[in-house]
Amino acid sequence: MSALTVASVTPLTPRMVRVTFTGDGLADIGTWPDQQLKLLFPKPGHSAHVSDSPDAGVWYQAYTAMPEPERPWMRGFTVRSLAGGVLTVDFVLHGDSGPASRWAARARTGDVIGRFGPSRDYARPLGVADLLVFAGDETALPAIASLLALLPPAQRFVAVVEVADPVEEQDVPGVRWVHRSAGDDLVSTVSAIEVPPSAWVWLGGEASAVRALRRHFVGLGVPKKAIEFAGYWRRSLTQDDAPTADDLAEARERIAALSE
Template identity: 40%
Template sequence: MTTESAAIAVQFRFFDAQVVRSRRLGPTMVRVTLGGEQLRAFASGGRDQSFSLFLPHPGQDAPVLPVEAGEGWFHEWRALPEDVRAVMRSYTIREQRTDTAGGTELDVDFALHGDLGPASRWAATAGPGERVILLGPAVADNRSVGFRPPDGTDWMLIAGDETALPAIGGILDQLPAGARARVWIEVPHAEDIQDLPCAGEVAATWLVREHAGTAPLLNAVRAAELPQGTPYAWIAGESGAVKALRRHLVGERGFDRRSVTFSGYWRLGASEEDLRAEAISAAESGASADAGPDAE
């Protein structure tokens, strides 16, 4: 491990947790609330804080990880049989509450995709007491928070699909009074629209995919009259749509590329397992998988 990756790695640690409760938010989303004594040390649940979630396989009582969770955990985890080692996925904390009677609770919103992936299957049936492990922040200011408007930002553009909805909600929760934002959110069904409270001055547009045609996010932003002043953009969702929207903002709207934070949370035509295999391959080729969670 390099000095840089070692410095990043200390920003994260493992946390044992269990399901407290779950509830459906709409046709596409379920909210699973996690709790546990160790989560008192979970350092940041705000904005678009991401973390790695480890789930058990069917028939296992708890996720299986290497006994020693040191700097070599990733390669030791990879060495375990695929049907034994814990399922690993990346998610965003929707909300963190530290003053509940039972201690710290974390809400994690899962976009359901039927029976297409182990995490979606798990979330659809998760019940109280089911055990999970999180790899999350041990320090509040960590590299897995991407929403970072630079000094001098006059207004923010925020856009994403349902996979980015938890992060968008977390970002809006923490916008201060007086902050200005234009927000576009694409969801599959009208029943997926949520109330997203915010102290800032926010104009939100919901795009229902079943009625919005092709490339709804790109077309909606392209047609919009944007505010004057220095912007900051945060966009996430399907990889191709995110890249197209970033090209529009930088190439056609003149946004400073350094003021556009973008994340491809999924990719059309690729399964969750395909993307995870690519991420693992990249990590084994030198990327810092030990360092902590990345985008969902």
């Protein structure tokens, strides 16, 4: 685990803020598609430090052994960019309902949090197909934007992102925006798009929407191994709540996909 120090805070939209960090070891990590990491947010009166061990098992044991009032809140994020020893993470702001959003809304230069990862052990290559499909809500936008930036100019793709309203749109070329304020939703919009079975698909966002879209694409004949998927959040539940049966099934399938 390493510490991250806030270098800058930049509002992107009314509901999203970009935070850049510096910290030991960032320049040595390298980059790959869809980099994931854990960020640790200190509880009042405590620090985000857990353990100096680089071993994931030792580190997690130390984390779970901490008294609950002292244990930092831990949340998963996708790297927006990592270059020159500077890590960029985009945070969705949804009030004080979660520790990450609450922290990001008040973040200032010099603030310190913790990180674990990103780890190349979990790296997955970008799909190879005539058509690539990317779909998600605003929580998946940082990942989708970073993935689109890796595509060669001639690559055909479809990218659909659901956001609250038009002011939440960002300058990401090629994205089709879906606005909840207009009564539209990600699942209906993406399901209406003609996609061949030979496509490669990336899905992220609210867990039930991701599952619905994954079932849709499997029904179209897209092989399961050609669908990358991640439920970033759960409606009416937090990351601290116990996993549901659907969550556990999703985790098993993702683990199985990593071993293929």
